[in-house]
Every structure is written in C-alpha cells, then in structure tokens.
Amino acid sequence: MAMAAPVMRMASSASFLPRLLPPTVFSTTRARVLVRQLSLPLFPNLNIAIPVGISLGLPSLPEVLEGIWEGILKAVPKKKTSHMKKRHRQMAGKALKDVTALCVCPACGGMKRMHYVCPTCASTHPADIFSLAPAPSAIITASGSSSLRVYDTTQPTYPLAQTISNAHKLGCHHLATARGPQTGNVFASVGFGGDVKIWRLNPDSKEYELQWELPTVGDSGKGDVWAIALSADENFLACTTSDGRIHVWDLTAKEKIQTYETAGGRGAAGGGGSFAMAVDLSRDGRLTTSGHENGAVYVFNNDAGRMVYSLSGLAKPVRAVAFSPGCKKLAAAGNAGIIALYDMEHGEHVGNLSAPGNRPSWITSLDWNDTGDYLLSGQLDGKVKVWDVGRGACVATHSETDSALWCVRWLPPTERALGPGMGKGERFCAAGASRSLSFYREATGI
Amino acid sequence: MESGRYRRISDCPMAFYAATKPAIKVLTRIIRPWMLSTMNEVSSTTNTSGQEAPAIDSQESIGASSVSYETISVVSAIGNGALTRVESLLEAIVDAVIAGNEISIPYRSASLSRPGAMPAAEALSQPHGARRSVRWAADVRFPGRTIQEAKRFEALLCILELSRQALVSGSLITKRNIYYQNPDLFGSQAAVDLMVDNLALTLGVGRGDLNIVATAKGLISGPMMLINRDGSAIDCGLSHNTGMLLPSINEVRSIGFHAVQWVLVIEKEATFRTLAAAQYAKSSQAGHGVLITAKGYPDLATRKFLSVLQSMRPKVAIFGLVDFDPDGISILRTYQNGSRRLEHENEATVHSLRWLGVRSCDLLSSEEIPGFQDEEDQESQPAAGQAFSQFHEDSGGEPLTKRPRLSTTQNPSETVSLLSLRDRRKAGNILRAIWSVEEPPKDEKEHAEELQRMLMLNIKAEIQAVDNYGDLSTWLDDKLCVGMGADQ
Numbered sequence: 001m002a003m004a005a006p007v008m009r010m011a012s013s014a015s016f017l018p019r020l021l022p023p024t025v026f027s028t029t030r031a032r033v034l035v036r037q038l039s040l041p042l043f044p045n046l047n048i049a050i051p052v053g054i055s056l057g058l059p060s061l062p063e064v065l066e067g068i069w070e071g072i073l074k075a076v077p078k079k080k081t082s083h084m085k086k087r088h089r090q091m092a093g094k095a096l097k098d099v100t101a102l103c104v105c106p107a108c109g110g111m112k113r114m115h116y117v118c119p120t121c122a123s124t125h126p127a128d129i130f131s132l133a134p135a136p137s138a139i140i141t142a143s144g145s146s147s148l149r150v151y152d153t154t155q156p157t158y159p160l161a162q163t164i165s166n167a168h169k170l171g172c173h174h175l176a177t178a179r180g181p182q183t184g185n186v187f188a189s190v191g192f193g194g195d196v197k198i199w200r201l202n203p204d205s206k207e208y209e210l211q212w213e214l215p216t217v218g219d220s221g222k223g224d225v226w227a228i229a230l231s232a233d234e235n236f237l238a239c240t241t242s243d244g245r246i247h248v249w250d251l252t253a254k255e256k257i258q259t260y261e262t263a264g265g266r267g268a269a270g271g272g273g274s275f276a277m278a279v280d281l282s283r284d285g286r287l288t289t290s291g292h293e294n295g296a297v298y299v300f301n302n303d304a305g306r307m308v309y310s311l312s313g314l315a316k317p318v319r320a321v322a323f324s325p326g327c328k329k330l331a332a333a334g335n336a337g338i339i340a341l342y343d344m345e346h347g348e349h350v351g352n353l354s355a356p357g358n359r360p361s362w363i364t365s366l367d368w369n370d371t372g373d374y375l376l377s378g379q380l381d382g383k384v385k386v387w388d389v390g391r392g393a394c395v396a397t398h399s400e401t402d403s404a405l406w407c408v409r410w411l412p413p414t415e416r417a418l419g420p421g422m423g424k425g426e427r428f429c430a431a432g433a434s435r436s437l438s439f440y441r442e443a444t445g446i
Numbered sequence: 447m448e449s450g451r452y453r454r455i456s457d458c459p460m461a462f463y464a465a466t467k468p469a470i471k472v473l474t475r476i477i478r479p480w481m482l483s484t485m486n487e488v489s490s491t492t493n494t495s496g497q498e499a500p501a502i503d504s505q506e507s508i509g510a511s512s513v514s515y516e517t518i519s520v521v522s523a524i525g526n527g528a529l530t531r532v533e534s535l536l537e538a539i540v541d542a543v544i545a546g547n548e549i550s551i552p553y554r555s556a557s558l559s560r561p562g563a564m565p566a567a568e569a570l571s572q573p574h575g576a577r578r579s580v581r582w583a584a585d586v587r588f589p590g591r592t593i594q595e596a597k598r599f600e601a602l603l604c605i606l607e608l609s610r611q612a613l614v615s616g617s618l619i620t621k622r623n624i625y626y627q628n629p630d631l632f633g634s635q636a637a638v639d640l641m642v643d644n645l646a647l648t649l650g651v652g653r654g655d656l657n658i659v660a661t662a663k664g665l666i667s668g669p670m671m672l673i674n675r676d677g678s679a680i681d682c683g684l685s686h687n688t689g690m691l692l693p694s695i696n697e698v699r700s701i702g703f704h705a706v707q708w709v710l711v712i713e714k715e716a717t718f719r720t721l722a723a724a725q726y727a728k729s730s731q732a733g734h735g736v737l738i739t740a741k742g743y744p745d746l747a748t749r750k751f752l753s754v755l756q757s758m759r760p761k762v763a764i765f766g767l768v769d770f771d772p773d774g775i776s777i778l779r780t781y782q783n784g785s786r787r788l789e790h791e792n793e794a795t796v797h798s799l800r801w802l803g804v805r806s807c808d809l810l811s812s813e814e815i816p817g818f819q820d821e822e823d824q825e826s827q828p829a830a831g832q833a834f835s836q837f838h839e840d841s842g843g844e845p846l847t848k849r850p851r852l853s854t855t856q857n858p859s860e861t862v863s864l865l866s867l868r869d870r871r872k873a874g875n876i877l878r879a880i881w882s883v884e885e886p887p888k889d890e891k892e893h894a895e896e897l898q899r900m901l902m903l904n905i906k907a908e909i910q911a912v913d914n915y916g917d918l919s920t921w922l923d924d925k926l927c928v929g930m931g932a933d934q
Binding site: 127128130144146169170171173192193194224242243275277293317380404406433 | 810864867870871874877878881894895897898899901902903904
C-alpha cells in the first residue's frame with residue numbers, strides 16, 4: 001500500500017501530459033505497466049485498449065504507434081472460397097462421402113448408423129434399464145418407464161417382440177424368470193410402487209399376458225416388496241420386504257405359504273429386520289437365500305421352513321445373491337466389491353473373487369451360467385466381469401460404458417447357431433443407466 | 447339474547463359449560479363494541495350516507511367504547527378486501543347473537559393426504575378417511591355438540607379478532623404471536639397454523655391478506671437492495687456472515703437488482719452460511735448472485751419473495767440446491783409447485799426454479815482424488831460429470847468396437863448414508879404424486895428418474911457429499927456456468 005500512493009500520483013501527472021511525450025519519463029517498463037493499470041479508472045478512454053503484452057515486448061515503441069498496433073492485431077485475412085475452387089475439390093473426390101455404414105436397428109427396425117445409438121430408440125427409451133430376465137427364446141427388460149419390453153433372442157438382430165405398456169406406472173425395478181429347462185412361461189415384475197404382477201405366456205399368440213397381481217401388503221406400508229425370485233418349476237415366488245422379511249407365494253393356489261423373519265439376527269430384536277436387497281431360490285427348490293443391507297446373508301430351508309445358515313463375510317450391503325445351478329454354492333456380492341462364495345453343504349465361506357485394487361466398485365448384479373463354471377458380475381462403474389469359479393480368477397472384463405450397470409444376465413444356451421459364423425457359445429446381456437442393452441457372445445475361433 | 451343463551455347452556459353437562467365459558471367471555475368482549483356500533487347504525491340510519499365502509503363506522507364507535515385503536519392507515523386498503531370479509535363475518539355473528547340463533551363460522555379445509563400427518567387437535571374433528579385434495583366444508587357452531595367444537599369456535603373467533611385488529615391498525619401479526627395469546631386454547635402451534643390457513647381458504651384470500659404472517663425464516667445474502675414500504679433500504683450484502691432475514695414481500699416496495707444474474711436457493715442453513723461467509727455471491731465465476739435459504743421446507747414468505755423475483759426479472763436464473771434424498775426433492779417440488787395445504791395461496795410458486803443438484807451423477811463421478819483410484823483406471827483420466835448422460839451403442843450381437851478407455855471408479859464417496867424405511871416410503875409417495883398426472887412435464891420426469899436411481903442405489907447424501915473437503919465453490923462454479931449457459 002505504501003507503494004501505491006506515489007505511483008498513483010505519477011499516474012495522474014503522466015496522464016495530464018500530452019500523448020506525444022516520449023516514454024523516457026519512466027525509467028523501466030515495469031513502472032509503465034503499473035501506471036496503466038492504476039490509471040484505468042481515472043481516464044479510461046486514454047489507455048484502455050493498450051495490450052500490456054505488446055508494450056512489454058517492445059519497450060521502446062512510442063505511444064503514437066499504439067493505435068496502429070491495435071488496428072493490425074485485429075486484422076485477419078479472410079477470403080471467400082470461390083465457386084470454382086469448391087467445385088474443383090468436389091470433383092477431385094474431396095467432398096463429403098456418402099454414409100454407407102448403415103444397419104437395421106434391432107430394437108425398432110428402422111435404419112440407423114452402424115455402431116451408433118438409434119436416434120428413435122434413444123428418445124423412446126426414456127429411463128434406465130433396471131432389470132433383465134432371460135427366457136429360453138426371449139429376454140424381458142424393465143426400466144424406469146411404465147412399460148416392459150420383450151426382445152427375441154433367437155435372431156441375430158434381437159428384434160423387439162412385445163411391448164407391455166402401462167405395466168407399472170411408477171416404473172419397474174425387478175424382474176424374475178425361472179432358470180432351467182422348460183421355463184419361460186411365467187415371469188414376475190415389481191414396480192416402484194411395490195406392486196407385484198405375474199405374467200404368463202399365451203401359447204397361441206406367443207405374448208405375455210397379465211395373470212395375477214399380488215395383493216399389496218396392508219396400508220401400514222410395512223414391507224414394500226423389493227427383490228423377487230421365481231422357483232425353477234415356476235410355481236413359487238419369493239419376495240423380500242424392506243423390513244427384512246421374505247414372503248413365499250404359491251402362484252397356483254395364489255396364497256402366501258411361508259414367511260421368513262430375519263429380525264433379531266443382528267441385535268435388532270423386536271424391531272424390523274434389515275432391508276433385504278436381494279433374494280434367490282435354488283434350482284432344486286430346497287433353499288432360499290436373502291442378502292441384506294447390513295451385510296448379512298441368510299439361507300433358509302424351504303422344507304423345514306427355518307433358517308439354516310447365517311453367513312457373514314461381507315460387512316457392507318449385499319446387492320446380489322445367487323445359487324449355482326447345482327445348488328452346491330452360493331455367491332453374494334454388494335458394496336464391498338468382492339464376490340463371496342459359500343459352500344451350501346456346510347455353510348462355509350470357501351473363497352472370495354476379487355479384482356486387485358484398493359477400492360473395487362460396487363457390484364450390482366450376479367449371475368451363474370448354465371453349467372456353473374462361470375460367474376458374471378456387473379458393477380456400478382459400468383464394467384462387466386466374467387469369473388472362472390474353478391480357477392477363482394477374472395477371465396474377461398468389458399467396459400463399454402462408464403455409466404452404472406443395473407443388471408447382467410446370461411442367456412440360456414441355444415441349440416443352433418444364431419447366425420453364420422456365430423457359433424453356439426455362451427451369451428450374456430448387460431443393461432443399466434446407459435439405457436441400452438448390450439449383448440455379448442463368446443468369441444469363436446480363438 | 448341473554449335468556450336464550452342461558453337456556454341452552456343450562457341443558458348441558460358441567461364440563462361442557464366449563465369449556466364454553468371462556469368462549470362466551472371472548473365473544474362478549476369482542477361483540478360488545480360491535481353491538482354498540484350496530485345499534486348506533488340502527489339509530490342513525492337516517493344520517494349515514496350508506497357508502498361508508500363498515501370499518502370506519504366501527505372505528506368511531508369503538509373509540510367511544512374505551513378500546514383505543516390507532517388511526518387507520520392506507521395499508522389496510524391492501525388487504526384485498528380481506529378486512530371487509532372479516533368484518534362481514536363478525537357482523538353475521540353479531541346478527542346471529544341478536545336474533546338469538548345458533549352462531550356459526552363457515553370453515554373450509556384443504557385436507558391433507560394422510561390423516562396421520564395432521565396435528566392432533568385437528569385430526570379429532572377431521573372426518574375419517576379424508577382423501578387428498580378433497581375439500582370439505584363444515585360450519586363451526588357455537589355452542590356446538592362437542593367440547594372440541596366449542597373450543598374451536600373460540601379459537602377461530604380469537605384469530606378473526608386478531609386479524610381484524612392487525613388489518614385495522616395496518617400492522618402484521620405473527621402466527622407465533624397468535625399462539626401466545628392463549629396457548630391453552632390453541633394447544634399447539636400447528637393447530638394455529640392450520641386454522642389460519644383454512645380461515646384464509648374459507649375467506650378466499652391469502653394468508654398475507656389477513657395481515658397474519660409466519661415469523662420470518664428465510665435468509666438472504668448477496669448484492670441486492672430491498673426497499674421497504676416505509677422507505678428504509680436493506681442491503682442484503684451487508685451482514686454477509688449470517689445473511690439477512692427475508693422480510694415479508696408485503697413490506698417490500700421495490701427491489702434493487704444490481705448485477706444479480708442468478709439466485710441460488712439452498713436447502714440447508716449450514717451450507718448457506720458457509721457460502722455466505724465465503725462471499726460466494728460476489729466471488730462466483732458465474733457473476734454476481736444472491737443466496738437464499740428457507741431452512742428446510744420453505745415458508746410462504748420465501749416462496750412469495752422468489753415468485754416476485756421471478757416475475758420481476760424473468761432473466762435472472764433461479765437454481766435450487768438440495769440434498770440427494772427424498773426430502774430434498776420434496777423441498778424442490780414445494781418451491782416449484784407449492785404445497786397441498788396452501789394451494790389457495792396465489793403467487794407462491796417458482797416454476798422457473800431449476801435443479802442444480804445434488805444428483806446421482808454428482809455423487810458417482812466425484813472420485814477424482816488421486817490415490818483412491820482403482821489401479822486399472824490409472825492409465826486414463828476420469829471422465830467426470832458425464833456418468834449418466836452418455837448413450838452407448840446398442841450392439842446387434844457383434845463384437846463391440848474398442849473404445850478409448852475412459853472409465854472412473856464410480857463408487858459414491860464415503861459420505862453417503864443408507865436410505866431409511868421412511869425415506870423409501872417418502873420416495874414412493876413422491877413418485878406416485880409425479881405420475882398421478884398422465885404426462886408429467888420434463889423436469890418432473892427428471893425427479894422421477896433420480897428418485898428411482900436413489901431407490902436402486904439405496905443411498906442418500908448431503909449437499910456436502912459432492913466434495914469431500916466441504917468446499918462447494920468449485921463445484922458450484924461449474925454447475926452455475928453450465929446452467930447459465932443453457933439459459934442463453
């Protein structure tokens with residue numbers, strides 16, 4: 001501040017001098033720059049447009065020339081491309097090329113550019129895809145919008161086979177189909193309003209129709225349904241509730257046959273249990289498992305109707321649980337970012353599948369392939385990983401998107417190759433916040 | 447009149463008599479000057495011109511009857527005819543007393559969605575199973591059938607009288623003040639709030655027109671000048687650490703926008719104070735602006751103030767910064783669409799309020815702290831801020847083309863917490879409210895999408911979660927600049 005006052009005085013005296021006064025009045029360039037900045041508010045029209053950088057680079061330039069410099073700096077040569085020039089370039093093959101990389105959009109059937117999102121589908125797919133449910137010849141998708149979509153998986157373009165509009169008004173977050181042979185006749189869906197609907201395939205029209213809607217749980221609001229699982233014989237539906245219970249419904253008799261309580265498992269005696277975020281039924285129909293917000297995994301025996309194992313190992317919320325097809329193993333994963341494997345004969349923790357790294361991403365979805373050799377996991381950072389369970393290693397990582405994946409599912413094996421050169425290998429599908437379905441198949445010929 | 451009253455009371459049980467007794471006292475206190483004035487009117491019908499407002503009449507006669515009132519100022523004229531309505535209501539009561547009829551006050555109510563959400567005092571008298579947005583009307587009679595009704599009558603009469611006094615004297619009375627007039631009578635502050643709002647609904651005026659206001663709750667900070675009706679000016683930029691209490695818009699005559707380009711409405715006072723103390727309103731890269739908070743769910747005064755801002759300067763962009771939880775979105779929606787209970791209030795919505803944050807993408811892509819990255823990602827820079835906005839290809843079964851490796855560890859930071867059962871239920875209710883119309887507008891669909899993601903992730907986060915160090919200004923600069931850019 002002590003400096004500022006004398007400089008300011010100099011500034012005002014300098015500005016009163018005529019403009020033609022040589023700059024030798026000031027000894028250094030530094031001083032001049034200071035003067036300019038400080039004198040701005042006093043006499044804006046005198047010094048405002050002088051670029052400081054220029055006067056620094058050419059310290060001896062008289063101020064008369066400053067106006068000229070300004071004019072030169074602003075001049076930019078421009079020339080209109082003449083018609084002849086343009087035409088010459090076009091004739092020489094330098095014009096815009098025609099776009100030939102086109103294909104038919106598998107979703108809507110319209111033309112689209114290959115490897116690009118179909119503009120019509122992107123606009124009509126209004127929300128995240130939250131769940132997938134594979135059937136032998138189709139895959140059902142549920143999103144934040146009110147309709148469900150069914151895509152045909154027997155054709156290489158995966159065309160849209162059916163749209164069930166107004167299925168769940170608030171959007172749908174979970175779907176379930178039975179896994180195993182002779183399935184695909186029934187699927188169940190849960191909406192954000194907690195409403196559960198059962199859909200059955202009409203054998204004549206090959207379309208799904210609403211069969212039944214589960215009566216909503218009492219008005220107390222206790223226990224909105226969250227996750228669901230369907231048994232292999234398509235007869236039993238397990239639903240988890242936000243207060244930690246698991247209801248099992250008989251779909252033929254349309255009644256609730258079993259309720260498993262998990263409250264009190266972790267010192268929550270009397271109160272509600274921890275929110276059950278995931279559920280699965282084993283293919284042999286013997287076991288039910290649930291994964292909870294507090295990191296607990298419970299296994300129930302359906303014949304005895306009681307809890308058999310309370311498994312620990314994951315301290316963070318469990319977002320996915322899955323029995324292996326042989327019902328020998330159970331995989332559980334969630335916010336911890338690792339997949340815990342449990343042996344179902346003795347209820348032991350037999351291993352972890354984890355990627356190296358100090359902070360793995362949350363796992364949102366898990367699925368075993370039909371033979372039980374591979375485990376598929378979808379992560380919140382958009383990566384899909386395929387794990388070889390026998391070796392305990394990750395054999396493939398795909399990161400086509402960096403938006404969250406909400407669901408990954410293996411497609412059931414097919415009898416014949418989908419198209420020429422495509423083989424009969426395993427396929428899986430991933431979907432999430434990118435609002436599109438990505439189909440992957442096993443690479444052939446390697 | 448006297449005999450009629452006693453006859454009716456004598457039939458009643460003792461407890462009922464005890465309950466009605468104070469009401470009678472109030473009634474007589476209030477009505478006496480009115481009866482005098484009415485009698486004056488009757489006696490001097492010949493010499494009054496008939497065009498004079500009843501307020502003037504009563505004023506004169508009241509002055510005669512030992513109760514002193516201040517002179518009527520011009521302000522009482524702004525009451526939107528509220529004064530005449532209140533007075534005609536009181537006149538009707540006087541007429542009923544003179545005629546010896548049962549006295550009644552018309553009373554309508556905008557009932558709430560859930561009976562459980564009502565204050566206890568009102569829930570008793572609410573018809574069971576009242577549905578949302580079904581308005582019911584019932585007169586409050588005196589002496590009624592129940593003790594509650596008698597008490598309610600007294601309470602209503604008290605509010606009417608206080609409102610009239612406020613209107614006549616041109617002053618404002620707070621709801622808290624009304625409660626303290628007789629805490630035993632009203633029982634709770636919530637009961638007063640509900641009654642005042644329903645009374646305003648019944649009379650067809652706004653709450654402010656009755657000269658009844660809530661205690662000022664909103665805070666404002668920034669280079670803006672408010673000029674009161676009495677000519678005094680408030681510079682909102684002065685006490686930057688704490689912010690100024692936002693005055694009622696009825697009090698404000700004009701607003702001096704200096705170079706204000708944006709208004710940021712913040713849910714939480716703590717965040718507001720941090721930003722105000724850092725002089726963010728002046729130092730932001732997005733230009734000068736104003737910070738406003740209503741400390742949670744907004745009060746009427748704040749909403750009206752914003753609504754006036756919006757209509758005065760449509761070019762000034764108004765942004766909302768709320769928590770990433772169902773309550774945050776609900777607060778945002780209250781600003782935008784108003785609340786159900788105060789549907790009858792005019793000019794209390796801010797449709798142009800835009801949602802600045804916090805959204806799920808802000809949480810998921812906030813992972814830029816070195817040392818916390820997944821080691822697989824270290825070869826590529828995190829692509830921040832775009833996590834949820836990109837489309838990816840819908841591959842028709844072909845092997846996907848290799849893309850440049852752009853990925854980030856998308857774990858929400860450690861500051862998030864899990865949704866409670868109440869949060870999940872609240873989210874469901876908001877979703878239902880959004881989809882209760884056939885085709886919700888675009889911004890409401892955005893709310894629905896974020897709520898769905900919130901439910902799927904099962905997390906909520908405070909505003910501070912966007913930056914682990916609690917310094918919002920960088921994040922806000924980005925967001926505001928983008929938001930303002932989208933404007934032009």
